[in-house]
Amino acid sequence: MDREWFEGRVIGLLDELLGAALRLAKNRHDAEDLVAETVTKAWANRRSLKDAERFRPWIFRILTNAFLSECRKRAARPTADVAVDDAGETDASFSLFEELHQPFLLWWSNPEKEFLNKLLREDLERAVDALPETFRTVVVLAELEGLAYGEIAGILGVPVGTVRSRLARARGQLQKALWVHAQEAGLTRPARKPVEVSHEASEDDRV
Amino acid sequence: MKPVKTIGCDEALKHLLEYLDQELGAAKHREVEHHIEVCRSCFSRTEFEQRLKNRLRDAGRESSGESFEERIKTLLRRF
Incomplete structure (x- = not known):
């Protein structure tokens, strides 16, 4: 070289x-x-x-x-990182899309797209920075740098399965942080309830 | 080539992020891909996750600026 x-x-x-x-x-x-x-x-x-x-x-x-x-x-190292592989299990299943998605809205309205359009780079940076170091490292390598799981496993000296599970939980935590921020910053529209159709006869219907 | 096994939304979503990361084996990759092609809801979810990934990827680039680039070039000249 x-x-x-x-x-x-x-x-x-x-x-x-x-x-x-x-x-x-x-x-x-x-x-x-x-x-x-x-x-x-x-x-x-x-x-x-x-x-x-x-x-x-x-x-x-x-x-x-x-x-x-x-x-x-x-x-x-933050003390919260010590048992990080045992923590955050529930976060792995958190889905920002599920929170944003409103299937009853008309087809031309797209809250997920609106959210992404309003999301600033600094919002993403803040959410990544808030992750515990172990999760942040795996997100930086996989999401920001696009390295393969095998490459990340080699870098961190852990099995590929550990990379998979850390990444799943890190993504869940990241999406949860973005959701909390979105609500605080008003980036989401309040969930609109579907129009309720009353099956009771109105005054006018009564003859 | 074997016909693609049909999978449901739960199975597709379970593997979605690994699918987007190109980390699934060929058979599972085709199953998820096929499901996304025929399921409008999972297609929307895939599109969202991919766009979020793209935004994160963009956030991984930081303009080094002239002065930092010069610092690194000066360092490299010493090698």
């Missing part, structure tokens, strides 16, 4: 690396330091990249490990 090739790949991925680092570290200053540390470590360990086609997951693995190692050093 020559330096020029390495530089081209790093600069090409810089916005993605910084985006992932920002969601992991949650502030720009630490995120920039994390990317700089990642680039330094990647160059130092460049011989460990056996297949140049795998550069992207390889450098994201380095970024994630640098972040997790920094967390351990600072002992900054």
Whole structure:
């Protein structure tokens, strides 16, 4: 791997690396330091990249490990993360779509679409940042960076099944946070009840 | 090719996010895909989840800006 090739790949991925680092570290200053540390470590360990086609997951693995190692050093892991694999089971089944969807509305009205149109990037960032670190990491790797479950399992050193279950619960929590925010910010319309048809005879019907 | 097994909404929704992540085996992927093609409700749900995924993906890009790019280039020149 020559330096020029390495530089081209790093600069090409810089916005993605910084985006992932920002969601992991949650502030720009630490995120920039994390990317700089990642680039330094990647160059130092460049011989460990056996297949140049795998550069992207390889450098994201380095970024994630640098972040997790920094967390351990600072002992900054939130205590809620300790038993995270046993927690949040009910969140996995939460569906934002089910909350928004109003099947009795006329076909041209689409509250799900309206919600997504009103949703700001900062709403999504806030919801991701609010996740416990273990869930946030898996969301960053799967949703923001689009890595395969197998690649994420390799990065985190856990079985693929653990990635699946963490991701399901993380997505549920994320959607629940977006739903709560949507209600607070008035991004959803109040559920309209279907028109009730009275089967009782009105005064006028009575002859 | 074997005919696609017909599945219901519950089964399709159970696998929907893995379907969107391209993480299902070929047979299960075809089953979910076939169900979405014929079920209006699950089609709407799929469209919503895909759009939400796209929005999240967009949120994963942060403009590095000239000064940070320069910092990284300076670092790279030292290698």
